[in-house]
Amino acid sequence: MTANGWRLPAPAGRLLDRSRQVAFSFEGRGYEGFAGDTIASALAANGQWLLSRSFKYHRPRGVLTMAGQDANTLVQLKEEPNVLADRREIESGLEVWGQNYTGSLERDRDAWIGRFSAFLPVGFYYKAFYKPKGAWRYWEPIIRRRAGLGRVNLDASPGYYDKAYGWPDVAVIGGGPAGMSAALEAAGAGAEVILIEEGPILGGALNYARLAADGNRAASLRDELVAAVEAEPNIQVLTSAICQAWFTDNWLPCVQGNRLYKLRAREVVVATGSLEQPMVFRNNDMPGVMLGSAAQRLIRLYGVRPGRRAVVVTANGDGYGVALDLVEAGVEVAAVVDLRPDLPVCERIEAVRGHGVDVIPGHTVWEGVPGPDKRHVAGVRVARITGEGECADGDRAIDCDLICMATGYAPTAQLLYHARGKLAYDDQTAMFTVKKLPPHLHAAGSVNSAFYLDAVVAEGRHAGWAAARANLDPTSSGNSRLLWPTTSGVLATAVVVLAVLVARTPTTVPTVIEATVPALEQPAEQVVAKPQVETLARRSRLTFRHWAETAPLLAMRERALRGEFTEPSLAVSLTTAPVPTTARELMREFLPEAERSESASPAVFPAWPWLRVYGRETI
Amino acid sequence: MKIMPCPLNGPRNISEFVCGGEVVIPPDPARCSAAEWADYVFMRDNVAGVVREWWYHVATAYWFIAERDTVTDEIIRTYPASELFSKRVVFTAPEEASEAGASEAGASGGKP
Numbered sequence: 101m102t103a104n105g106w107r108l109p110a111p112a113g114r115l116l117d118r119s120r121q122v123a124f125s126f127e128g129r130g131y132e133g134f135a136g137d138t139i140a141s142a143l144a145a146n147g148q149w150l151l152s153r154s155f156k157y158h159r160p161r162g163v164l165t166m167a168g169q170d171a172n173t174l175v176q177l178k179e180e181p182n183v184l185a186d187r188r189e190i191e192s193g194l195e196v197w198g199q200n201y202t203g204s205l206e207r208d209r210d211a212w213i214g215r216f217s218a219f220l221p222v223g224f225y226y227k228a229f230y231k232p233k234g235a236w237r238y239w240e241p242i243i244r245r246r247a248g249l250g251r252v253n254l255d256a257s258p259g260y261y262d263k264a265y266g267w268p269d270v271a272v273i274g275g276g277p278a279g280m281s282a283a284l285e286a287a288g289a290g291a292e293v294i295l296i297e298e299g300p301i302l303g304g305a306l307n308y309a310r311l312a313a314d315g316n317r318a319a320s321l322r323d324e325l326v327a328a329v330e331a332e333p334n335i336q337v338l339t340s341a342i343c344q345a346w347f348t349d350n351w352l353p354c355v356q357g358n359r360l361y362k363l364r365a366r367e368v369v370v371a372t373g374s375l376e377q378p379m380v381f382r383n384n385d386m387p388g389v390m391l392g393s394a395a396q397r398l399i400r401l402y403g404v405r406p407g408r409r410a411v412v413v414t415a416n417g418d419g420y421g422v423a424l425d426l427v428e429a430g431v432e433v434a435a436v437v438d439l440r441p442d443l444p445v446c447e448r449i450e451a452v453r454g455h456g457v458d459v460i461p462g463h464t465v466w467e468g469v470p471g472p473d474k475r476h477v478a479g480v481r482v483a484r485i486t487g488e489g490e491c492a493d494g495d496r497a498i499d500c501d502l503i504c505m506a507t508g509y510a511p512t513a514q515l516l517y518h519a520r521g522k523l524a525y526d527d528q529t530a531m532f533t534v535k536k537l538p539p540h541l542h543a544a545g546s547v548n549s550a551f552y553l554d555a556v557v558a559e560g561r562h563a564g565w566a567a568a569r570a571n572l573d574p575t576s577s578g579n580s581r582l583l584w585p586t587t588s589g590v591l592a593t594a595v596v597v598l599a600v601l602v603a604r605t606p607t608t609v610p611t612v613i614e615a616t617v618p619a620l621e622q623p624a625e626q627v628v629a630k631p632q633v634e635t636l637a638r639r640s641r642l643t644f645r646h647w648a649e650t651a652p653l654l655a656m657r658e659r660a661l662r663g664e665f666t667e668p669s670l671a672v673s674l675t676t677a678p679v680p681t682t683a684r685e686l687m688r689e690f691l692p693e694a695e696r697s698e699s700a701s702p703a704v705f706p707a708w709p710w711l712r713v714y715g716r717e718t719i
Numbered sequence: 720m721k722i723m724p725c726p727l728n729g730p731r732n733i734s735e736f737v738c739g740g741e742v743v744i745p746p747d748p749a750r751c752s753a754a755e756w757a758d759y760v761f762m763r764d765n766v767a768g769v770v771r772e773w774w775y776h777v778a779t780a781y782w783f784i785a786e787r788d789t790v791t792d793e794i795i796r797t798y799p800a801s802e803l804f805s806k807r808v809v810f811t812a813p814e815e816a817s818e819a820g821a822s823e824a825g826a827s828g829g830k831p
Binding site for chain 2: 347348349351364
């Protein structure tokens with residue numbers, strides 16, 4: 101199967117079980133893939149990129165997102181029409197057919213309709229063929245045959261579907277870096293957490309994206325987080341599960357296989373990430389034109405080489421990550437076309453140049469050139485950008501069979517819109533953000549327009565903390581959009597530090613915190629009742645740890661958003677900075693016996709380097 | 720689905736409840752004018768803002784009062800009706816109505 105050169109060797113293809121081969125058929129021809137392959141990836145591994153024909157003009161359609169987010173890969177199964185080929189896994193003996201063609205998928209006899217596109221505006225046949233009265237009855241079967249979406253099997257057998265109910269303290273939607281961090285933080289504070297992940301495995305973008313010039317960073321962070329999540333008894337993980345909606349007061353219907361979970365969560369953290377957006381140019385719908393993330397998914401998740409010679413069109417650093425991944429997968433990268441006229445200093449750009457790839461700034465792709473068979477892209481035309489919506493006359497043709505679009509993201513914020521979140525576009529950062537969320541709903545990660553990995557993790561932890569905090573204290577609305585460090589945060593931490601340093605008395609660290617932090621947080625007139633003390637103590641420990649650990653990262657994210665620093669400086673990550681031994685000893689000295697074993701875990705310790713740094717700056 | 724905090728049963732899905740309309744204090748049927756009675760029977764304020772309503776938990780046949788904001792769809796407070804109606808309401812009998820005249824003794828509108 102690797103003979104044709106599309107399948108990549110073993111480290112690639114995280115979802116594949118290479119020990120099990122699965123035979124299926126497409127258009128009546130037999131194919132083989134591995135267990136874990138989707139229909140689209142298995143076909144791509146056999147060099148079959150054409151999957152279906154478009155609804156109206158019968159144009160060829162292939163992989164676009166590899167994430168089930170597009171209608172390009174609708175195929176027909178025996179029992180079911182309109183199946184997403186990039187989501188449905190292959191199984192032995194599966195019969196798959198393309199959709200919406202006359203004759204054969206490769207040579208569609210109705211492809212001539214595309215030539216008349218100028219005369220067929222949107223809704224044309226609903227206007228033209230309704231007159232005279234009764235004419236539609238004659239025309240409808242003819243039009244339906246040419247513009248249909250698969251055949252419904254009227255003899256389909258009924259299946260078994262059931263329901264389950266859940267009342268988690270915190271529901272985290274999205275199992276990427278932000279979601280896993282949020283779940284860990286909330287579970288660590290004693291909340292019962294349910295983690296809902298759409299894909300078959302946890303990890304989100306860490307599974308396929310290249311988030312730094314060093315390709316191993318994402319994978320190591322993924323392994324770390326997944327191991328921690330699996331070891332945490334308070335987290336229930338639902339994979340291959342989709343949270344379909346957000347209803348008032350955090351009522352979440354969630355589908356996993358044939359089961360519907362009806363969840364009523366006290367707090368919800370939405371960490372659904374973002375979707376790469378396609379770029380607009382002529383013939384951008386041809387097979388061979390796909391999102392940068394789709395190419396990365398093909399490589400990392402399914403071990404499929406997405407093309408032989410590629411052009412990457414980009415406007416951000418991630419496009420260069422795509423180019424690096426392509427180079428490593430053995431794809432010849434003909435050029436990286438960057439829309440930006442001036443490129444920032446960036447590790448990934450230098451790494452791409454280091455591979456001898458032609459980087460063309462200030463240019464755009466304005467046309468994809470179809471091959472002689474009109475079924476796959478065979479080249480691009482690239483032109484210099486001269487103004488808003490304008491290109492220079494002369495263009496440059498580059499031969500390629502793959503165009504990767506990595507030009508920007510939109511937040512996957514549907515659930516936040518259900519909760520009446522408002523989408524706003526910030527020109528300064530060129531990002532979408534969602535504002536005005538109701539209480540008890542938190543957003544974290546790239547859905548909240550945090551894109552640097554450290555900031556994403558920090559935001560996840562912050563949201564998890566805010567959710568757990570609101571859960572411990574029902575009167576707090578736990579607004580996760582609070583930006584740290586706030587003035588009161590600085591003040592409270594300063595008081596704690598002073599208290600610890602000045603009063604080197606038999607008091608333990610937690611009691612000092614208990615004495616100071618709640619006092620700052622509670623209104624002066626409020627008397628703390630006895631039963632609340634335990635909660636307050638727990639909360640204040642949590643508050644303290646949280647400030648210590650996430651404040652610098654969130655502050656960093658704010659600086660990044662304002663453009664005050666670029667990527668390379670992120671290499672100096674505060675979470676990975678070594679903990680000074682003095683701080684460890686200090687911590688041991690002050691903690692009571694019971695707390696010591698717990699504090700030996702790295703989750704508690706990184707508090708201290710920051711305190712030192714922060715203390716130096718503020719006190 | 721929204722949650723209604725029931726004073727008897729705690730937080731429950733709002734589908735278990737029925738709204739009984741605005742809390743309106745009935746006038747004394749024997750003394751009020753026809754216009755006042757018609758106003759009580761047919762007219763409601765329909766306020767955009769904070770309203771006080773009767774709500775009924777169907778499963779336990781329990782009537783209570785909820786204050787909620789019709790603009791933000793927020794339930795502000797729920798409490799048993801006894802908090803509002805602390806006294807027994809006694810209307811005067813129809814025959815005595817003319818004799819009692821304007822005297823308020825022994826009868827009250829029920830408003831606390």
